[in-house]
Amino acid sequence: MSILEVQSLQKSFGATEVLKDISFTMEKGEVLSIIGSSGSGKTTLLRCLNFLERPDGGAILVNGETLFDADDPATQREREVRIKRLRFGLVFQSFNLFPQYTALKNVTLAVEMLAKERPDYRQNRRAIQQEIEEEARTLLDQVGLSNRVGNYPWQLSGGQQQRVAIARALALKPEILCFDEPTSALDPELTGEVLRVIRSLKSSDRTMIIVTHEIPFARDVSDQVIFMDGGVIVEQGSPDAVINHPTNERTIQFLSRLN
Secondary structure, three states: OOOEEEEEEEEEEOOEEEEEEEEEEEOOOOEEEEEOOOOOOHHHHHHHHOOOOOOOEEEEEEOOEEEEEOOOHHHOOHHHHHHHHOOEEEEOOOOOOOOOOOHHHHHHHHHHHHHOOOOOOOOOHHHHHHHHHHHHHHHHHHOOOOOOOOOOHHHOOHHHHHHHHHHHHHHOOOOEEEEEOOOOOOOHHHHHHHHHHHHHHHOOOOOEEEEOOOHHHHHHHOOEEEEEEOOEEEEEEOHHHHHHOOOOHHHHHHHHHHO
């Protein structure tokens, strides 16, 4: 069974169709890279998967469970959106850290809020809090920031802030981790440290969707690549097929401009 099935997803803003009949599947542990020019619908696709936008048509299934079906109102209840969103982790282009909190607190905050809903929270508050903090420290160590847990965002470089954002997304234990051009806000010398962290996650069998313009990186880490243009999937296949041997003229033009 596929971990993710996207079926005929559609999204419009006013009269502008941004996503037109988007369909693809992913297996557990796969890395999917989505490439394409600005305005092709890549970010909107991620936002629909994370329920930050509601699709106008189509369906989204995770592990065989229908999370959204445009033809089924029962899958569109607002009160369930937050729970569904936890199935996906999203790392934004901008780091979106809370400036008033340390790196450690930025990672633990959402997990702490969820923990308060546990029936045993009041009775075991101290132990639960300690467990959350220990897991956050482990994640910050995993992204190379064990010596920065007490630093505030303004004390961190852009690359370090993005690595905190990755740890924060991992803390919620999502089934699918999504990256929306995670290096686009970074100086070139900081890009490598973030890409190394993402590369390390692949070895831990993480299922990931990466919107990126880092074509060599996408070619190296991806199991499949999608090229989007004008809200549609123009070309889809292995990294070798799409990046090294594209057959669609729009894909060829896009890669030629980058090169």
